[in-house]
Amino acid sequence: MSIEIFKGPLIDSIGRKRFSHSLRVMETAVELALVHGVPVKRTRIAAILHDCGRLKDCTNLEKHFKRRNIILDSDSGLNTNLHHAILGRYIAYDRFCITDIDILNAVRYHTTGRIDMSILEKIIYLADAIEPKREYEGVKEIRKMSVKDLDEAMMMSLGNTCSYLRSNKTEIHTNTIECLEWLEKDRK
Numbered sequence: 001m002s003i004e005i006f007k008g009p010l011i012d013s014i015g016r017k018r019f020s021h022s023l024r025v026m027e028t029a030v031e032l033a034l035v036h037g038v039p040v041k042r043t044r045i046a047a048i049l050h051d052c053g054r055l056k057d058c059t060n061l062e063k064h065f066k067r068r069n070i071i072l073d074s075d076s077g078l079n080t081n082l083h084h085a086i087l088g089r090y091i092a093y094d095r096f097c098i099t100d101i102d103i104l105n106a107v108r109y110h111t112t113g114r115i116d117m118s119i120l121e122k123i124i125y126l127a128d129a130i131e132p133k134r135e136y137e138g139v140k141e142i143r144k145m146s147v148k149d150l151d152e153a154m155m156m157s158l159g160n161t162c163s164y165l166r167s168n169k170t171e172i173h174t175n176t177i178e179c180l181e182w183l184e185k186d187r188k
């Protein structure tokens with residue numbers, strides 16, 4: 001499956017700017033896939049589609065949730081920034097015909113992480129966080145670490161997210177806390 005077939009429909013639904021971000025995420029994800037031994041083809045598909053739920057002309061995603069009988073958990077219900085990943089997993093399946101569960105999970109969990117993430121899921125999470133146009137304190141260190149040690153880079157990135165959310169008095173999703181604890185436990 002060539003990612004070319006996603007280009008037109010994706011630009012229509014998420015807009016050119018978000019599509020350009022997805023291309024950068026894809027390039028970064030492919031670099032990580034080559035280093036960490038993940039099939040490039042699946043990585044390209046997961047990366048190009050990771051933000052397919054971030055619909056450009058839709059500030060209220062409620063109708064899309066209703067149509068698909070999606071019920072938000074209490075954590076996600078509060079944080080609208082997480083909604084596009086929940087919806088994206090369904091759009092990847094019903095609009096882009098993706099049935100590979102690893103790709104669907106990579107789309108679903110790219111905002112929060114989760115316990116038992118696959119290597120592909122970690123790569124998409126990190127590629128989104130470190131693509132070349134991302135600029136924030138600590139991004140260079142996460143970029144360097146991501147080619148050496150994926151789990152260490154995940155812990156750095158999740159830790160950053162937690163600090164950022166705490167300083168903005170935004171609730172941290174349970175999946176994020178659990179993911180961080182899971183990775184830390186594995187290190188001991």
Ligand SMILES: [Fe+2]
Nearest residue numbers: 050051110111
């Ligand atoms: Fe996203």
Ligand SMILES: [Fe+2]
Nearest residue numbers: 021050051128
């Ligand atoms: Fe993204």
